[in-house]
Amino acid sequence: MSKTQIDAVTAEFYGAFDNRGGKAPDVGRIRRLVLPQGVIVCTAPTFTTYSVEEFVVPRERLLTDGRLVDFSEWETSEETRIEGDIASRFGTYRKSGVLDGQPYDGEGTKTLQFVRTPDGWRIAALSWFDRP
Numbered sequence: 001m002s003k004t005q006i007d008a009v010t011a012e013f014y015g016a017f018d019n020r021g022g023k024a025p026d027v028g029r030i031r032r033l034v035l036p037q038g039v040i041v042c043t044a045p046t047f048t049t050y051s052v053e054e055f056v057v058p059r060e061r062l063l064t065d066g067r068l069v070d071f072s073e074w075e076t077s078e079e080t081r082i083e084g085d086i087a088s089r090f091g092t093y094r095k096s097g098v099l100d101g102q103p104y105d106g107e108g109t110k111t112l113q114f115v116r117t118p119d120g121w122r123i124a125a126l127s128w129f130d131r132p
Contacts, residue, residue, distance in 0.1 A: 002082050005121050006114055009033055010075060010089060013112070013123065017063060018072045019097075025063040025071075030056050034123040035115070044108075044129035068104070071097030076107070085116035093128075107131050 013033050019025040031052060034040070040050040062068050078091035089112045096105040108130040115124045 002087070002116070002121070003080060006080055006082070006087055006089065009114070009121050009123065010078070010091075010112065014073050014075055014093065017059065017095075019063050019068070020070050020072050022069075025060070027056055027060045027063060034126070035117075038123060039125040041125075041127040042129065043127060045132070068097050068099050071095070071104075075110075087114040087116075087121070088112070089114065 012029065016027050016029045016033070017025055034052050036052060038052055040052065040055045042048045042050075063071060073093055073095040076092045076094055078089055080087060080089040090109070091111075092107065092109050094105070094107045096103075098104060108128055110126060110128040112123050113125040114121050
Protein backbone atom coordinates (compact mmCIF):
# COMPACT_ATOMS: atom_id res chain seq x y z
CA MET A 1 0.00 0.00 0.00
CA SER A 2 2.76 2.48 0.88
CA LYS A 3 4.50 1.98 -2.47
CA THR A 4 1.22 2.64 -4.28
CA GLN A 5 0.77 5.87 -2.31
CA ILE A 6 4.35 6.97 -3.02
CA ASP A 7 3.82 6.18 -6.72
CA ALA A 8 0.71 8.39 -6.65
CA VAL A 9 2.49 11.32 -4.95
CA THR A 10 5.35 11.02 -7.44
CA ALA A 11 2.98 10.97 -10.43
CA GLU A 12 1.14 13.99 -9.00
CA PHE A 13 4.47 15.81 -8.60
CA TYR A 14 5.44 15.23 -12.24
CA GLY A 15 1.90 16.04 -13.40
CA ALA A 16 1.97 19.45 -11.70
CA PHE A 17 4.06 20.83 -14.58
CA ASP A 18 1.87 19.56 -17.44
CA ASN A 19 0.43 22.27 -19.69
CA ARG A 20 -0.13 20.22 -22.84
CA GLY A 21 -3.05 21.16 -25.03
CA GLY A 22 -3.48 24.54 -23.35
CA LYS A 23 -4.21 22.95 -19.98
CA ALA A 24 -3.38 25.14 -16.99
CA PRO A 25 -0.52 23.59 -15.00
CA ASP A 26 -1.08 23.09 -11.29
CA VAL A 27 2.42 23.86 -10.03
CA GLY A 28 0.83 25.18 -6.83
CA ARG A 29 0.10 21.59 -5.77
CA ILE A 30 3.85 21.31 -5.05
CA ARG A 31 3.07 23.35 -1.92
CA ARG A 32 0.92 20.44 -0.73
CA LEU A 33 3.16 17.60 -1.91
CA VAL A 34 6.40 18.99 -0.41
CA LEU A 35 6.67 19.79 3.29
CA PRO A 36 6.72 23.58 3.87
CA GLN A 37 10.36 23.37 5.07
CA GLY A 38 11.32 20.95 2.29
CA VAL A 39 14.65 21.29 0.55
CA ILE A 40 14.88 21.31 -3.25
CA VAL A 41 18.26 21.13 -5.00
CA CYS A 42 19.30 21.17 -8.65
CA THR A 43 22.89 20.03 -9.19
CA ALA A 44 23.18 20.52 -12.96
CA PRO A 45 23.33 22.42 -15.19
CA THR A 46 23.73 24.97 -12.35
CA PHE A 47 23.92 24.10 -8.63
CA THR A 48 20.95 25.82 -7.00
CA THR A 49 19.04 25.31 -3.75
CA TYR A 50 15.41 26.33 -3.39
CA SER A 51 12.77 26.72 -0.75
CA VAL A 52 9.37 25.47 -1.86
CA GLU A 53 8.28 29.01 -2.81
CA GLU A 54 11.55 29.76 -4.63
CA PHE A 55 10.96 26.59 -6.67
CA VAL A 56 7.24 27.06 -7.39
CA VAL A 57 6.96 30.75 -8.32
CA PRO A 58 9.26 30.88 -11.38
CA ARG A 59 7.91 27.57 -12.70
CA GLU A 60 4.33 28.80 -12.40
CA ARG A 61 5.33 31.90 -14.38
CA LEU A 62 7.24 29.94 -17.05
CA LEU A 63 4.40 27.48 -17.57
CA THR A 64 1.66 30.13 -17.75
CA ASP A 65 3.27 33.09 -19.57
CA GLY A 66 3.37 31.39 -22.97
CA ARG A 67 7.15 30.82 -23.08
CA LEU A 68 6.95 27.07 -22.33
CA VAL A 69 3.95 25.31 -23.87
CA ASP A 70 2.88 21.73 -24.53
CA PHE A 71 5.20 20.76 -21.69
CA SER A 72 5.19 17.55 -19.74
CA GLU A 73 7.63 15.65 -17.58
CA TRP A 74 7.38 11.97 -16.70
CA GLU A 75 9.27 9.33 -14.78
CA THR A 76 10.90 6.64 -16.93
CA SER A 77 12.34 4.36 -14.25
CA GLU A 78 12.41 4.24 -10.47
CA GLU A 79 13.66 2.35 -7.46
CA THR A 80 11.89 2.98 -4.16
CA ARG A 81 12.99 1.82 -0.73
CA ILE A 82 10.60 2.12 2.20
CA GLU A 83 11.61 1.69 5.84
CA GLY A 84 8.84 2.43 8.31
CA ASP A 85 7.73 6.03 7.88
CA ILE A 86 10.56 7.10 5.54
CA ALA A 87 11.19 6.30 1.90
CA SER A 88 13.70 7.16 -0.77
CA ARG A 89 12.99 7.10 -4.50
CA PHE A 90 15.69 7.30 -7.16
CA GLY A 91 14.45 7.68 -10.71
CA THR A 92 15.06 8.91 -14.21
CA TYR A 93 12.74 11.22 -16.13
CA ARG A 94 12.14 12.78 -19.51
CA LYS A 95 10.59 16.11 -20.39
CA SER A 96 9.43 17.78 -23.58
CA GLY A 97 7.65 20.87 -24.78
CA VAL A 98 8.11 24.02 -26.83
CA LEU A 99 10.27 26.74 -25.25
CA ASP A 100 10.27 30.19 -26.87
CA GLY A 101 8.89 28.63 -30.06
CA GLN A 102 11.58 25.94 -30.28
CA PRO A 103 11.29 22.21 -29.51
CA TYR A 104 12.56 21.51 -25.99
CA ASP A 105 13.32 18.16 -24.46
CA GLY A 106 15.65 16.57 -22.00
CA GLU A 107 16.20 13.93 -19.40
CA GLY A 108 17.75 13.57 -16.03
CA THR A 109 17.70 11.92 -12.64
CA LYS A 110 15.72 12.81 -9.53
CA THR A 111 15.88 11.56 -5.98
CA LEU A 112 12.93 12.17 -3.68
CA GLN A 113 12.91 11.67 0.08
CA PHE A 114 9.48 10.90 1.52
CA VAL A 115 8.08 10.89 5.04
CA ARG A 116 4.74 9.54 6.19
CA THR A 117 2.78 12.34 7.88
CA PRO A 118 -0.67 12.30 9.51
CA ASP A 119 -1.92 13.47 6.07
CA GLY A 120 -0.12 10.72 4.13
CA TRP A 121 3.21 10.54 2.32
CA ARG A 122 4.87 13.88 1.56
CA ILE A 123 8.16 14.89 -0.03
CA ALA A 124 10.71 16.11 2.53
CA ALA A 125 13.47 16.79 0.00
CA LEU A 126 14.22 16.34 -3.67
CA SER A 127 17.30 16.75 -5.79
CA TRP A 128 17.83 16.45 -9.51
CA PHE A 129 20.18 16.98 -12.38
CA ASP A 130 19.47 17.40 -16.07
CA ARG A 131 21.71 15.49 -18.45
CA PRO A 132 23.44 17.72 -21.00
